[in-house]
Amino acid sequence: MKKLLTTILSLGVAASAALAADSITAVKVSDVNDASAWAKAKYSSVTLYPQSAIHMNDKNANAANEGNKAKKADVAALYDGKNIALMVKWADSTKNVQGAHSTDTYSDGFALQFAGMSKKAGALPYIGMGSDGRPVVVHLQKATSSVYEPNGNKDVSTQINRQQTGVFGQELKDYDAKVASLAKTDYERVFVGEGFRSLTEIKDGSAQSNASMTHANNTWTATLVRPLSDSYMKSTGTVPVAIAVWDGSKLGRNGLKNLSSWVSVNLDGMKPDAKIVAETTEESKGNAAKGKEAVGANGCVGCHQIEATDAPNLMGPSLTNVGGYSTAAYLRESILKPSAVIVPGYNRNAHSNTPWYNIEKGKRVSAMTDFSFLDKQTVEDIVAYLKTIKAEVE
Numbered sequence: 506m507k508k509l510l511t512t513i514l515s516l517g518v519a520a521s522a523a524l525a526a527d528s529i530t531a532v533k534v535s536d537v538n539d540a541s542a543w544a545k546a547k548y549s550s551v552t553l554y555p556q557s558a559i560h561m562n563d564k565n566a567n568a569a570n571e572g573n574k575a576k577k578a579d580v581a582a583l584y585d586g587k588n589i590a591l592m593v594k595w596a597d598s599t600k601n602v603q604g605a606h607s608t609d610t611y612s613d614g615f616a617l618q619f620a621g622m623s624k625k626a627g628a629l630p631y632i633g634m635g636s637d638g639r640p641v642v643v644h645l646q647k648a649t650s651s652v653y654e655p656n657g658n659k660d661v662s663t664q665i666n667r668q669q670t671g672v673f674g675q676e677l678k679d680y681d682a683k684v685a686s687l688a689k690t691d692y693e694r695v696f697v698g699e700g701f702r703s704l705t706e707i708k709d710g711s712a713q714s715n716a717s718m719t720h721a722n723n724t725w726t727a728t729l730v731r732p733l734s735d736s737y738m739k740s741t742g743t744v745p746v747a748i749a750v751w752d753g754s755k756l757g758r759n760g761l762k763n764l765s766s767w768v769s770v771n772l773d774g775m776k777p778d779a780k781i782v783a784e785t786t787e788e789s790k791g792n793a794a795k796g797k798e799a800v801g802a803n804g805c806v807g808c809h810q811i812e813a814t815d816a817p818n819l820m821g822p823s824l825t826n827v828g829g830y831s832t833a834a835y836l837r838e839s840i841l842k843p844s845a846v847i848v849p850g851y852n853r854n855a856h857s858n859t860p861w862y863n864i865e866k867g868k869r870v871s872a873m874t875d876f877s878f879l880d881k882q883t884v885e886d887i888v889a890y891l892k893t894i895k896a897e898v899e
């Protein structure tokens with residue numbers, strides 16, 4: 506009896522350890538806005554892969570991000586009757602904040618993406634910006650400083666020196682009030698998107714949220730609080746979330762970031778949503794070695810860069826990290842129905858005769874060959890191989 510119990514216990518430990526990477530437990534608390542509630546949080550490690558599908562036009566940014574490795578983030582979640590709160594911590598030794606005036610500086614930042622209300626049954630939305638009929642809700646926070654930079658030189662001390670100028674009393678108070686009113690103290694945005702170029706900021710106040718980020722000990726700690734359900738999303742016992750972080754010191758912006766795959770956040774004490782859990786944790790049953798052969802035999806590398814050492818020929822998106830931020834279901838769909846999701850981006854650096862999609866009867870049609878003629882096993886083998894294509898952790 507005792508022995509059996511030990512076996513069960515150790516099985517339990519093994520199972521929860523295996524789950525740690527692709528699911529997060531949201532702990533139930535009475536109020537997620539009470540900072541002390543975080544003491545109860547359980548952290549899971551989530552890997553964020555360099556988004557490599559699109560090549561930037563900015564040569565410096567491309568050079569700064571060449572050979573980028575994946576990053577680990579520690580992620581925890583809390584929920585109460587109304588809201589969900591997420592905390593994300595990741596290492597970044599340089600603090601880059603949004604400049605008030607300079608347009609050539611890039612800031613650190615983070616985004617949390619949720620699956621929006623979908624008219625279509627089926628897979629989760631495309632990880633970057635949603636897809637037709639499968640919207641996403643994106644909460645973005647950029648690092649800002651509360652410093653007023655009238656001349657953009659960050660040398661605020663030369664503009665007013667409390668010791669050496671004759672400014673004091675009411676004058677000084679007025680100056681401080683002006684600084685506070687002009688300072689860029691927050692840069693939080695909420696977007697909805699349903700595919701390429703559809704990301705639209707919600708400005709009418711109908712999206713309630715509060716995001717913040719603080720930098721200490723070479724680490725960013727970011728939090729977001731938003732309703733579990735609102736007019737943009739409805740939560741079940743499992744909330745699918747994707748995490749993105751930007752590194753300003755590497756000129757990161759827009760698509761140039763580190764991105765996780767969809768991760769399940771299970772609300773502790775509630776029934777998990779089996780469908781979402783299955784999709785976010787699915788391991789392909791195919792044979793990756795055979796998949797690699799099939800990729801060669803079917804000419805995928807004629808259009809895609811697969812290994813970092815392959816020449817980026819840009820006939821299609823680079824797949825060098827596709828296994829890191831894509832679910833097996835998404836990869837399967839990409840092969841069988843290339844037009845179901847059109848990857849945001851186009852063939853910037855190659856010939857204009859080879860766009861990534863064409864418009865036919867008002868609809869975007871992928872330039873990728875339709876591989877639905879492949880037999881089921883070959884597709885699974887390719888999916889298993891694609892899942893292995895990702896950078897190692899730095």
Ligand code: HEC
Pocket residue numbers: 558800803804805806807808809820821822823824827836839840843844846847848860861862871872873874876887891
């Ligand atoms: C004729 C060129 C071409 C060939 C051959 C081709 N693809 Fe593609 N592929 C594209 C283009 C263009 C896109 C982007 C448009 C879209 O999303 O369909 C794409 C998109 C993809 C995506 C989605 C990438 C992302 O970042 O989300 C995957 C995965 C993919 N292809 C896998 C394959 C595999 C596997 C093969 C071989 C079996 C293959 N492709 C063969 C052109 C091609």
